[in-house]
Amino acid sequence: MDFSYTSEQDALRDSVRRFVEREYGWEERFTIVRSDGGYAPRHWAMFAELGWLGAGLSEEAGGFGGGGTENALIAEELGRGLVTEPFVPHVIATQLLAGIDGETAADLIGPLVMGESIIVPVLQEAAGRGDWRHVDMRADGNRLTGVKTLVEGAGRADNMLVSARNGDEIGLYLVAADAAGVSRTDYRTLDNHRVSDVALDGAEAVLLASGAQVPGAIDRAMEHGLIALCGEALGVMDAALWATRDYLKMRKQFGTAIGNFQALQHRMADMLIEVEMTRSLLYAAFGAMAGDDAQASTAAVSAAKVQVSTGGLQVGAQAIQLHGGIGVTEELNISHHYRRLYAIARQFGDAELHLARFAQARDQN
Numbered sequence: 001m002d003f004s005y006t007s008e009q010d011a012l013r014d015s016v017r018r019f020v021e022r023e024y025g026w027e028e029r030f031t032i033v034r035s036d037g038g039y040a041p042r043h044w045a046m047f048a049e050l051g052w053l054g055a056g057l058s059e060e061a062g063g064f065g066g067g068g069t070e071n072a073l074i075a076e077e078l079g080r081g082l083v084t085e086p087f088v089p090h091v092i093a094t095q096l097l098a099g100i101d102g103e104t105a106a107d108l109i110g111p112l113v114m115g116e117s118i119i120v121p122v123l124q125e126a127a128g129r130g131d132w133r134h135v136d137m138r139a140d141g142n143r144l145t146g147v148k149t150l151v152e153g154a155g156r157a158d159n160m161l162v163s164a165r166n167g168d169e170i171g172l173y174l175v176a177a178d179a180a181g182v183s184r185t186d187y188r189t190l191d192n193h194r195v196s197d198v199a200l201d202g203a204e205a206v207l208l209a210s211g212a213q214v215p216g217a218i219d220r221a222m223e224h225g226l227i228a229l230c231g232e233a234l235g236v237m238d239a240a241l242w243a244t245r246d247y248l249k250m251r252k253q254f255g256t257a258i259g260n261f262q263a264l265q266h267r268m269a270d271m272l273i274e275v276e277m278t279r280s281l282l283y284a285a286f287g288a289m290a291g292d293d294a295q296a297s298t299a300a301v302s303a304a305k306v307q308v309s310t311g312g313l314q315v316g317a318q319a320i321q322l323h324g325g326i327g328v329t330e331e332l333n334i335s336h337h338y339r340r341l342y343a344i345a346r347q348f349g350d351a352e353l354h355l356a357r358f359a360q361a362r363d364q365n
Helices: 007-023 026-033 041-049 068-080 087-098 103-113 213-250 262-290 294-328 333-346 351-364
Strands: 119-122 138-140 143-152 159-166 169-176 182-188 194-204 206-210
Touching (some): 007 068, 068 087, 068 213, 087 159, 169 213, 213 294, 262 294, 294 333
Parallel strands (some): 119 159, 138 159
Antiparallel strands (some): 138 143, 159 169
């Protein structure tokens, strides 16, 4: 099988890599994460100008003709630089709008792709523990009541896409971020990303879709988000691997570089295996998502997420161990790699949830 990327995909990846190298140095990142908002508006405008916000969306939906592979490539390079911009939530929001019928949803995509507005998906609840299929928020006509958690980018959003239950049906609603009845609790997570718990108390909403199409559209959009998240994790893991290799070649003990010690070489080999297993499962997910078998796609995406959740933590932990005490300091980037991998391992469901999702999809296939 040919796993090489097209020339267009290579060019896309190179453009993101150049951005990280030129615009997102380590000191620049520290300035951003310590700011009040935790992001740089000029960077998001650059994402839009370079076409990244529509690269993974089909032309029919208002994007530039790509798909999950393009989103994962962008996220992988952003992961190398530990970029905190909420690219993965953007992927979910655009795919969700593209997956439902109606002119309102279609009209919202254009400004999103151009960076003129920001819409965030508001799908998770505390009781679901990362499972977006758990919905307790209630809809009474066009009024929503309930609490959603871990909403990334809510502090800068213009609108929110909210899942809510109306009787036995799940509906998807559009809620203005500044609407009456909307309140937020903003906080910074372990990996320096900014998230919010969003409470709705009779907040007015616009129904975008309801009925049988909604759960399927949410699942499909979440799979695109998970693929982008796994791509980001691959970038973080790969960066941690080679940063550790460079450190072992430079750090000396007993008159020689510690990278010459066989025991440490074995640890590096284990880290490399985890990185390459993640890459292989990501490729498998690309292929499954391009096919027509929904259950195969679900299984492949969850398999990649399980590997990211387990292998990612192993790579991050080994990187810190091989650096020694300096590996846990705030000033060294390797501790930030581990913290991001730790958060990704639990984002949108942990390994246990996705093992169950994988098994269910395989049983139904």
